[in-house]
Amino acid sequence: MLDDTSPPRPYRGRFAPSPTGPLHAGSLVAALGSWLMAHQAGGRWLIRIEDVDRTREIAGAADDQLSALHRLGLRSDGPVVRQSARDDLYAAALERLLATGDAFVCHCSRRDLAAHGGLHRACVAQAHRPDPSIRLRVPPGTRVAFVDRIHGRIEQDLHAEVGDFVLRRADGFWAYQLAVVVDDADQAITDIVRGTDLIDSTPRQILLQQRLGLPTPTYAHLPLVLDADGRKLSKSLDALPVATGDPYDALAFAWAALGQTAFGQAGDRPLPWLAQAVERFDTDRIPRAPRPALAASHNAFVADDA
Numbered sequence: 001m002l003d004d005t006s007p008p009r010p011y012r013g014r015f016a017p018s019p020t021g022p023l024h025a026g027s028l029v030a031a032l033g034s035w036l037m038a039h040q041a042g043g044r045w046l047i048r049i050e051d052v053d054r055t056r057e058i059a060g061a062a063d064d065q066l067s068a069l070h071r072l073g074l075r076s077d078g079p080v081v082r083q084s085a086r087d088d089l090y091a092a093a094l095e096r097l098l099a100t101g102d103a104f105v106c107h108c109s110r111r112d113l114a115a116h117g118g119l120h121r122a123c124v125a126q127a128h129r130p131d132p133s134i135r136l137r138v139p140p141g142t143r144v145a146f147v148d149r150i151h152g153r154i155e156q157d158l159h160a161e162v163g164d165f166v167l168r169r170a171d172g173f174w175a176y177q178l179a180v181v182v183d184d185a186d187q188a189i190t191d192i193v194r195g196t197d198l199i200d201s202t203p204r205q206i207l208l209q210q211r212l213g214l215p216t217p218t219y220a221h222l223p224l225v226l227d228a229d230g231r232k233l234s235k236s237l238d239a240l241p242v243a244t245g246d247p248y249d250a251l252a253f254a255w256a257a258l259g260q261t262a263f264g265q266a267g268d269r270p271l272p273w274l275a276q277a278v279e280r281f282d283t284d285r286i287p288r289a290p291r292p293a294l295a296a297s298h299n300a301f302v303a304d305d306a
């Protein structure tokens with residue numbers, strides 16, 4: 001456990017894409033933002049492929065994302081880790097939680113829970129399933145607060161708003177919440193910088209860190225990029241890939257989405273531009289609200305104030 005007397009840990013950030021499609025403009029905002037904050041802090045930045053949910057994985061997407069990041073000059077300062085190769089770590093964490101009674105086997109189905117607002121606060125299973133899930137127990141009064149570097153103090157009543165949440169799914173896959181907490185601790189990540197769509201997951205992850213006796217990193221949640229219809233860009237059909245085209249267009253788009261003032265031209269050599277971007281990046285300018293953006297044409301991006 002870390003306490004106030006622990007020496008500060010060296011900054012280690014990460015970008016953790018799920019291989020559910022090509023790298024798109026929305027996820028590039030998280031990639032660039034986390035890369036800039038790590039480099040500005042003189043820290044390291046790691047890429048982790050979150051391929052724990054094989055049902056959502058698109059064949060070849062991880063390699064496509066990695067080559068797009070490489071082309072944009074966003075290179076991992078260490079080996080790229082893939083969650084699919086880390087079952088043993090997740091199993092060990094789950095064993096610990098089962099042993100302490102913090103985790104429990106649950107036979108409830110989605111249908112069972114529908115009458116309870118979809119949340120699990122007690123087992124209401126109608127029948128035993130051959131494939132039960134495993135959940136983390138979230139007792140009444142479990143409140144978690146943290147100070148986000150962009151959004152300030154956030155507090156959630158996990159019992160009321162989330163309930164007992166899944167650690168291992170009924171289909172046998174590890175839940176994102178467990179895998180991400182185990183990986184961030186194993187990789188000694190000190191600073192998590194990612195999209196605001198994950199801000200609601202953060203209290204669950206902090207609770208899991210506490211249950212496992214792991215340190216809690218610092219969090220910064222970056223603005224999402226919305227399409228013309230107000231949908232999260234990555235979820236929309238026209239979430240354009242950034243694998244091709246001028247790297248500067250993609251980087252400049254993400255830079256504008258991070259609230260930064262345009263400068264320079266990268267052409268097809270992003271590294272000098274990135275070095276300047278580290279100098280100029282100002283976290284105080286990162287907007288809290290989602291950024292509307294329109295894809296002007298394939299692989300060209302225009303932010304509202306770019």
Ligand code: GLU
Pocket residue numbers: 015016017018050180193194195198
């Ligand atoms: N794999 C998650 C995603 O692509 C990100 C997880 C994280 O940054 O904590 O949405």
